[in-house]
Amino acid sequence: MVRPRIVIVGAGFGGLSAAHALGGADADVTVIDRRNYHLFQPLLYQVATAGLSPAQIASPIRAILRRAANVRVVLGKVSGVNRERRVVRLDDRSEGREIPYDQLVLATGSRHAYFGHDEWESVAPGLKKIDDATSIRRRILTAFEQAEASDSAEARRRLLSFVVIGAGPTGVEMAGSIAELAHVALRHDFRTIDPRDARIVLVEAGARVLPAFPPALSDAAHKALERLHVEVRLGTPVTHCDDGGVTIGSEYVPAETIVWAAGVAASAAGHWLGVEKDRIGRVPVGPDLTVPGHPEIFVIGDTASVAGVDGQPLPGLAPVAKQQGAYVARVLRARLAGKPAPPPFRYRDFGTMATIGRRSAVADFGWLRLDGTLAWLMWGLVHVSFLIGFRNRAIVMLDWIWSYVTFQSGARLITGSEPD
Amino acid sequence: MVRPRIVIVGAGFGGLSAAHALGGADADVTVIDRRNYHLFQPLLYQVATAGLSPAQIASPIRAILRRAANVRVVLGKVSGVNRERRVVRLDDRSEGREIPYDQLVLATGSRHAYFGHDEWESVAPGLKKIDDATSIRRRILTAFEQAEASDSAEARRRLLSFVVIGAGPTGVEMAGSIAELAHVALRHDFRTIDPRDARIVLVEAGARVLPAFPPALSDAAHKALERLHVEVRLGTPVTHCDDGGVTIGSEYVPAETIVWAAGVAASAAGHWLGVEKDRIGRVPVGPDLTVPGHPEIFVIGDTASVAGVDGQPLPGLAPVAKQQGAYVARVLRARLAGKPAPPPFRYRDFGTMATIGRRSAVADFGWLRLDGTLAWLMWGLVHVSFLIGFRNRAIVMLDWIWSYVTFQSGARLITGSEPD
Numbered sequence: 001m002v003r004p005r006i007v008i009v010g011a012g013f014g015g016l017s018a019a020h021a022l023g024g025a026d027a028d029v030t031v032i033d034r035r036n037y038h039l040f041q042p043l044l045y046q047v048a049t050a051g052l053s054p055a056q057i058a059s060p061i062r063a064i065l066r067r068a069a070n071v072r073v074v075l076g077k078v079s080g081v082n083r084e085r086r087v088v089r090l091d092d093r094s095e096g097r098e099i100p101y102d103q104l105v106l107a108t109g110s111r112h113a114y115f116g117h118d119e120w121e122s123v124a125p126g127l128k129k130i131d132d133a134t135s136i137r138r139r140i141l142t143a144f145e146q147a148e149a150s151d152s153a154e155a156r157r158r159l160l161s162f163v164v165i166g167a168g169p170t171g172v173e174m175a176g177s178i179a180e181l182a183h184v185a186l187r188h189d190f191r192t193i194d195p196r197d198a199r200i201v202l203v204e205a206g207a208r209v210l211p212a213f214p215p216a217l218s219d220a221a222h223k224a225l226e227r228l229h230v231e232v233r234l235g236t237p238v239t240h241c242d243d244g245g246v247t248i249g250s251e252y253v254p255a256e257t258i259v260w261a262a263g264v265a266a267s268a269a270g271h272w273l274g275v276e277k278d279r280i281g282r283v284p285v286g287p288d289l290t291v292p293g294h295p296e297i298f299v300i301g302d303t304a305s306v307a308g309v310d311g312q313p314l315p316g317l318a319p320v321a322k323q324q325g326a327y328v329a330r331v332l333r334a335r336l337a338g339k340p341a342p343p344p345f346r347y348r349d350f351g352t353m354a355t356i357g358r359r360s361a362v363a364d365f366g367w368l369r370l371d372g373t374l375a376w377l378m379w380g381l382v383h384v385s386f387l388i389g390f391r392n393r394a395i396v397m398l399d400w401i402w403s404y405v406t407f408q409s410g411a412r413l414i415t416g417s418e419p420d
Numbered sequence: 421m422v423r424p425r426i427v428i429v430g431a432g433f434g435g436l437s438a439a440h441a442l443g444g445a446d447a448d449v450t451v452i453d454r455r456n457y458h459l460f461q462p463l464l465y466q467v468a469t470a471g472l473s474p475a476q477i478a479s480p481i482r483a484i485l486r487r488a489a490n491v492r493v494v495l496g497k498v499s500g501v502n503r504e505r506r507v508v509r510l511d512d513r514s515e516g517r518e519i520p521y522d523q524l525v526l527a528t529g530s531r532h533a534y535f536g537h538d539e540w541e542s543v544a545p546g547l548k549k550i551d552d553a554t555s556i557r558r559r560i561l562t563a564f565e566q567a568e569a570s571d572s573a574e575a576r577r578r579l580l581s582f583v584v585i586g587a588g589p590t591g592v593e594m595a596g597s598i599a600e601l602a603h604v605a606l607r608h609d610f611r612t613i614d615p616r617d618a619r620i621v622l623v624e625a626g627a628r629v630l631p632a633f634p635p636a637l638s639d640a641a642h643k644a645l646e647r648l649h650v651e652v653r654l655g656t657p658v659t660h661c662d663d664g665g666v667t668i669g670s671e672y673v674p675a676e677t678i679v680w681a682a683g684v685a686a687s688a689a690g691h692w693l694g695v696e697k698d699r700i701g702r703v704p705v706g707p708d709l710t711v712p713g714h715p716e717i718f719v720i721g722d723t724a725s726v727a728g729v730d731g732q733p734l735p736g737l738a739p740v741a742k743q744q745g746a747y748v749a750r751v752l753r754a755r756l757a758g759k760p761a762p763p764p765f766r767y768r769d770f771g772t773m774a775t776i777g778r779r780s781a782v783a784d785f786g787w788l789r790l791d792g793t794l795a796w797l798m799w800g801l802v803h804v805s806f807l808i809g810f811r812n813r814a815i816v817m818l819d820w821i822w823s824y825v826t827f828q829s830g831a832r833l834i835t836g837s838e839p840d
Contacts, residue, residue: 036561036834053475060832062609072611075565075834094569130833141456145495149514189482191492394822395815402814412480413550414456414495 003028006332007088007101009078009269011038011061014301014321015107021329023068026336030099032088034077036060039130040387042318043396045170047133048259049177050141050185050412051403054130056396059388074099078108081272083294103296103335105328106269106283110302110316113265113280120241124258127170136259140178141414143256144186147193160198161255163246165238166262167204168212169354172221174259175202176356179228184358185403185412200230201255203248205237205262210354210362212315217362220371224356238262264316266303273297278305282313287344289328298331300324306345314347318386323347353379358404423448426752427508427521429498429689431458431481434721434741435527441749443488446756450519452508454497456480459550460807462738463816465590467553468679469597470561470605470832471823474550476816479808494519498528501692503714523716523755525748526689526703530722530736533685533700540661544678547590556679558834560598563676564606565834567613580618581675583666585658586682587624588632589774592641594679595622596776599648604778605823605832620650621675623668625657625682630774630782632735637782640791644776658682684736686723693717698725702733707764709748718751720744726765734767738806743767773799778824 004027008015011033019031037058046052065071079091087098112126125132125139140162147159160182164175182198189195202209202225208218209225209232225232233248240247245254266281275283275291282305283291289304291297301321305313314320327345334341351365353375361376363369370378380400387393424447428435431453439451457478466472485491499511507518532546545552545559560582567579580602584595602618609615622629622645628638629645629652645652653668660667665674686701695703695711702725703711709724711717721741725733734740747765754761771785773795781796783789790798800820807813 036565036832053473055473055833058833060609062606063832066608073609074569076569097569145456149494149496149517186482188486189480189493394818398814398818412456412483413475413478 004102004336005030005100006103006105007032007099008105008107009033009088010107010109010267010301011035011073012041012107012109012301012321013318014109014325015105016061016064017322017325018105018107018300018329019065019068019071019325021326022332023065023071025070025329025333027070027103027332029068029071030074030101031061031065031071032074032076032078032090032099033061034075036062036075038064038388040392041128042383043387044127044130044133045173045177047130048127048136048140048174049181050137051177052396052399054134056392056399057387058130059392064388078272081106081269081297083273083297086296101296103298103332105298105300105325106272106303107299107301107321107325108267108269108303110264110266110280112260113263114260115263117241120260123243124165124241124246124260126260127174136257137412138414139257140181141412144182144190144193144195144198145414146256148190149192156193156197157199158245158254159256160193160195161201161245161253162198162257162259163201163203163248163253163255164259164261165203165241165246166260167202167206167209167232167234168261169210169352171202171204171259171261172209172225172354172356174261175200175230176225176228176360179225179230180357183229196229200228201233201246201248201253202230203233203236203238203246205235207235209234212352213354213362213364214369217364217369217371221354221356221362224360224371227360228357264302269299269303273299278313288331288341289324289345298328300328306347308347317352319350320347353382355379424522424756425450425520426523426525427452427519428525428527429453429508430527430529430687430721431455431493432461432527432529432721432741433738434529434745435525436481436484437742437745438525438527438720438749439485439488439491439745441746442752443485443491445490445749445753447490447523447752449488449491450494450521451481451485451491452494452496452498452510452519453481454495456482456495458484458808460812461548462803463807464547464550464553465593465597467550468547468556468560468594469601470557471597472816472819474554476812476819477807478550479812484808498692501526501717503693503717506716521716523718523752525718525720525745526692526723527719527721527741527745528687528689528723530684530686530700532680533683534680535683537661540680543663544585544661544666544680546680547594556677557832559677560601561832561834564602564610564613564615564618566676568610569612576613576617577619578665578674579676580613580615581621581665581673582618582677582679583621583623583668583673583675584679584681585623585661585666586680587622587626587629587652587654588681589630589772591622591624591679591681592629592645592774592776594681595620595650596645596648596780599645599650600777603649616649619675620648621653621666621668621673622650623653623656623658623666625655627655629654632772633774633782633784634789637784637789637791641774641776641782644780644791647780648777684722689719689723693719698733708751708761709744709765718748720748726767728767737772739770740767773802775799 076090186195236249270277302316355361363375606615656669690697722736775781783795
């Protein structure tokens with residue numbers, strides 16, 4: 001009898017955990033991703049702020065899955081799904097090659113959303129890909145260089161103004177680490193400017209930073225940001241962005257560097273399937289994470305809309321995607337074995353964390369809420385332990401310890417646009 | 421009395437060692453570089469072959485020189501020198517800004533030379549900048565990916581053919597580490613192709629590999645390359661390159677990836693000065709490394725032509741540049757102190773090394789010639805000890821040990837041209 005073909009699109013946290021759990025299963029598994037590496041996105045902001053190198057938070061998908069002989073990795077960008085013929089279509093780069101499936105898992109993540117202002121993307125880049133991070137790193141470091149070279153006080157002021165839009169975990173982490181770069185790592189590097197004159201503005205349309213956290217922790221994070229000289233603007237939406245600066249409410253803030261951390265939208269999976277999507281493009285799936293009417297198609301991670309215990313859709317977090325990937329693998333293994341399906345998916349929330357800077361983070365475990373040094377240490381341990389590959393863990397640890405002890409930061413390279 | 425202004429152009433091995441040695445001197449020192457980091461070029465080939473990350477072999481110039489309060493760093497690209505007005509001109513990116521000097525040190529290095537075939541550069545990139553290395557890395561890794569995806573045996577053969585042109589240290593190191601990538605690191609990663617089918621061709625117009633080394637060590641290196649399944653072609657010049665492959669002598673070798681390691685030419689410094697240059701564009705300088713008729717202008721490193729004890733011009737090696745930088749600093753300090761000039765520059769050759777692969781290298785100390793494991797260990801120690809910054813040393817060490825033990829390689833990321 002012919003082995004069933006399972007196709008997983010996307011090697012993020014969801015797709016990878018599904019592929020992992022299907023290693024050795026009696027099926028041919030194909031993992032398709034448009035990149036050759038799995039990216040540990042929770043630490044991407046540290047690449048953008050020159051703390052870590054890309055390779056420290058990314059591992060080749062092939063290497064991760066090398067031991068799973070029944071798992072094949074395909075580097076390619078998916079352009080569509082044909083539900084009738086049960087094939088995944090790759091884009092022109094792969095000559096529109098088609099990959100047939102019996103069971104399909106879509107774990108294609110999310111991208112930035114500019115709420116109908118896509119023209120802002122070029123001036124206010126978001127942080128999803130490694131190339132986003134290295135280009136933001138280039139912008140930030142180049143701004144200091146240009147300020148050092150400039151003899152106009154006004155130009156310097158603008159060059160040394162950094163606006164981060166959105167005060168979720170990514171926004172808070174970006175603002176905090178830009179502030180530390182300016183006040184700590186770069187402190188002695190310049191002769192004309194004082195990097196500590198840098199103005200870092202964190203803009204949030206909502207009423208508090210880290211809206212997903214309990215108010216007490218939002219307050220703690222807010223205070224920690226102010227200790228780092230971050231200017232926090234709450235309840236004021238950004239109404240305009242251009243390459244000169246940002247309009248916050250009615251005030252125009254001239255700024256060379258603008259980072260977008262305000263919103264995400266689901267990937268195109270829902271569009272491929274031609275099914276109804278929710279407000280941010282996510283595909284509503286059933287309790288077994290399959291698309292209604294299509295028991296052979298699973299959607300997981302940031303692209304899926306799954307109701308949590310409180311009826312609200314689960315947040316787009318790594319642990320959610322990982323647990324969903326593992327769950328889908330269980331369902332598929334049960335099907336392969338002809339066993340009854342496992343009980344509906346249920347997300348187990350082990351808590352969420354966000355870091356602000358040196359010895360400063362917040363952690364919410366429901367039964368326990370922490371901020372400060374202890375939360376920061378736990379944040380570090382948890383993130384390092386989730387990194388894939390001993391090498392990366394060891395090196396990131398070493399880097400962090402070194403940075404902490406020396407107040408230096410690790411990867412301050414302006415690359416990608418070198419003059420010849 | 422006004423402090424003399426010393427301007428150093430280029431923060432490679434030569435310029436940096438001069439700047440270092442001038443720290444604390446009674447002069448205002450300005451270091452100009454078009455990049456914000458010093459690059460440890462001897463290990464750049466390991467970035468190109470996915471062994472190391474860029475940040476591991478590059479450190480921010482400002483951070484290196486932060487403690488020298490009299491040293492200023494300017495990020496900018498020099499477009500010319502005006503000897504009459506004694507100013508260095510920056511290019512348009514810096515609005516043609518001019519930087520005046522009393523003493524000038526030109527340490528602007530070298531670039532690839534295609535011997536009148538500049539059209540080859542796009543298909544056969546060389547290895548000088550970080551961006552060169554990451555794009556070669558992308559080409560190599562993408563070739564394996566495309567081969568895995570291809571169903572034409574002929575196309576696979578071409579995709580898995582790698583030609584390295586030039587068998588000096590860089591060419592030998594590139595060929596050796598591409599071979600190890602294919603035979604060791606990637607061995608278990610693919611399902612359709614066997615990376616060990618990769619064909620690595622090292623082409624040398626001369627009679628032996630590593631021409632600058634004693635014949636016995638060339639033989640040792642040659643044998644080591646063949647053990648790594650590298651096809652060595654001696655005495656056959658490359659007569660043509662296109663994006664389909666390379667013509668070696670009269671044979672056309674279809675190859676997806678071509679790396680140029682055949683020749684270098686000096687930077688434009690000689691052109692800026694409008695002085696006579698040698699065959700590869702180097703500026704002949706006097707025994708004190710100044711330009712004849714211009715005691716205030718020093719030229720050092722790959723851009724200078726200085727006769728060695730044997731009358732031959734010194735090779736373009738890091739140690740030569742470093743010793744010249746330190747020498748120039750001594751001359752300048754003597755001038756500042758009104759003391760007599762030190763004796764003419766003399767290069768002290770502590771030996772040269774080249775590595776081929778795992779436990780395989782050659783080392784020539786004149787009085788001692790080594791190959792094999794011992795030479796390899798010495799090569800590793802010497803290169804790590806010359807890396808700037810403890811962090812980089814520790815991390816590169818860790819990476820190497822890890823790679824050696826696990827047969828894995830560290831930074832296999834295809835970046836820079838991600839589909840959105």
